[in-house]
Amino acid sequence: MSDPRERVSRRRALSGAGALIVSFSLGRVLRAQELAPAAPGQPPPQPLPGSLRATPMLDAWIRIDGEGITVFTGKVELGQGIKTALLQVAAEELHVEPGLIGLITADTARTPDEGYTAGSQSMQESATAVRHAAAQARELLIEAAAKRFAVPVEELTAQDGAVIHGDGRRASYRQLGSADLLHVAAQPRSKLKGPGSYRVIGRPMPRVDIPAKVFGGVAYVQDLRLPGMVHARVVRPPSYGARLDSVEIGPVERMPGVVKVVRDGSFLAVVAEREYQAVKAMDALALASQWNESGSLPDAAHIYDWLRRAPSQEYIIREGRSDLEPSARSLQAVYHRPFQLHGSIGPSCAVALAEAGGLTVWTHSQGVYPLRGAIAEMLRLPRDKVRAVHMEGSGCYGHNGADDVAADAALVAMAFPDRPVRVQWMRDQEHAWEPFGAAMVTGVRASLDDGGAIADWQYEVWSNAHSTRPGGAGNLMPAWHLAAPFAQPVPQPIPQPTGGGDRNAIPIYRFANMRVVHRFIPGMPLRVSALRGLGAYMNVFSIESFMDELAKAANADQVEFRLRHLEDPRARDVVELAAEKFGWRSTVPARGRGRGFAFAKYKNLAAYTAVAVELEVEHESGQVRLLRFVAADDSGEIVNPDGVRNQIEGGIVQSASWTLGEAVTFDATRITSRDWSAYPILRFPELPESVEVHLIDRPGQPYLGTGESAQGPTAAALANALAEATGVRMRELPFTRRRIKAAIGV
């Protein structure tokens, strides 16, 4: 963790800033070169690997000095284990113990700008950059030693933090690491270690962030206690469009410990010396406030009709014929997904300090650079007057309240300067104000040919936006409430090939004809943004449910039917492995039990994940008992096998919770699911008996990223197992006990 209390040494801060400035200008030069046509006979310049493309200077990523070896990343720890994996790749290429490397994560004053830690891309982007930078640093250290010893580089090896010669001479990295040694631009190619000589990559390494979490260390921004720190709470409007009509501030200002009430338009907050004083003052302030609100939300009972009728933009993301006659065996289906919560266990929190005309904010945002830009815009400060430093928060699974609470803290700190201000949301604020995972509708129609293969596939997806991240100040919710407000910008769809609502909407299977349409709905009566997997959760649920429906129509085994349409050998391997480990072909479910299978290649360009499940449905109650999950995954080259396994296990359990029980509720005016009783999530007694994850390692292959790949397959596997157990196909999420009971007609 980068300890924010540590005063960055002047030398380091200066060298950091210098390196960044140089890298930005070099970045422009390189991009210009990439655009320039190659000279005749010359091969075109190669792009740099991973995030080196945007930040090419080696010393932006790795420094070796009196403080030892330090690695810098623009990505952040979210509990997904990225810190550990980054240390592993750096340690591998530098040939040192991972424990000897320091790691600084996203900080606008110190690290590269890697945008957001999102989309399961940290391994592809940051680990690739760190690995190449480490390999190139190692070679530069060897060259420096060759000069020092006056020997050819071939006679030298890097080992355990030093360069050594056969005759016993050695020079430590620290001795060799002069200030400018790594102040050079990265090369497109690196001498990466071959899989045969790995010592750290591919082996389970205990996560470096876990001890502080198990022993009560300072592990989260929630644990940050700066000298002189005060506590603030925000009084949020009761509903999205509500405006603060009047508030009687005087009595609250006289409450014990209260040092400030901040009002700016409809933005209302209170600052107190102690945290519980702030909580009590917030309650009093809420009671003293009068709001104007009006019903503006769509009818919850007909939300899917609303989605299909709302103005939308049509994107044909896979062109194909749409005029084929249905065959004798044609099927169609419509699937529904409600708004769902990120639901972080710890409400969002941030600490901000305004002093000397600038602002520092400690935040669990997934993107410190974008957040800095948005806060600077909101406060009308130059960007370089704002610093955003990442500290871990409670798991976010996408765009939750992290950026908003940082904006809260920034606004309050500007009104109450020179003392650090800690803002933490209350549970109802987190539940009601986080941007939800979007409600979606999918419609699909397909025809089978005489041989039982899919000849025609027509698919449509209606969806709200899947990213409303900052962006500008208008994507910070507190900025909507200011006297001079920032309007929320009209959201834009995320283009293919990754996609947003249409993520994974194009089946990975080979069909004779297929056409896929994305209907993007910019209107956003309920606030939405990125939730783990984005549209992939719903599209994979729909596609993989429908594949089962078609398999049944074709009288084929569900796994065999998928393989019939699947060409990618790595996809086939994952499907076969999951089926084999599950015992798919030998499991005959007992009465009331069902098996389900599903598969996806996340974004059609990342990890391959197949999930099989066996469950039981209690006929009288509709209660689902989860028996076992068996998953297989190929995430490319595996750096930390236990980290990959943990992500898949967690994804399965979380997706099971979404799929079996979760939906945001609302009336005409307000969000009504404001705590864990109104929005229940999976509890221990509902867990499966076992979750088994089998990994296929692909040493030497690119990293594919694992964090979101299990969400969709898990949902579809559950739907398919329910269909087998009950004989009824369910197409509307979530599959609550009440809905199952109604579906089976008890």
Add this chain to the structure above:
Amino acid sequence: MLTLNVNGRQHQVDVDAATPLLYVLRDDLALNGAKFGCGLGQCGACTVLLDDKAVFSCLTPVGVGEGRRITTLEGLGTEDNPNPLQRAFIDQQAAQCGFCIAGMIMRAQALLHHNTQPTEKEIREHMRTNLCRCGTHMRILAAVRRAAATMRSAATEPSPREARR
């Protein structure tokens, strides 16, 4: 002024007796273990031990703690000398974001304190009060089982010092 026994040490705190214990632990005693999750007793992130019983510190008025033993995560063990549950959570790598983990460990400690042979069903029922959002549940259960086994063997086998005699 209230006198509290927290993790074996006496503390004088100048707070209203109605203040939830959680805020006193975090803000007056600077302990990180207990977390604010919901303030409603719905998630268990704030779980601590009052004597040997698990309670939601977000709902427990600090005055209730007077004259009783309060134990937080910090009172169980340290990195050099971990308690069996802490060791088991590390061995099983039973965390993702880890925000719920302190509450999970405290909740499990209350179970294992009086029952080192819980059935799987007993563990799951006992842990029902605590929410995890990352889906780390299967590892948490494995860690509790492992800690129970450690405690059982510690209870039946002589300690190394005794064995040497």
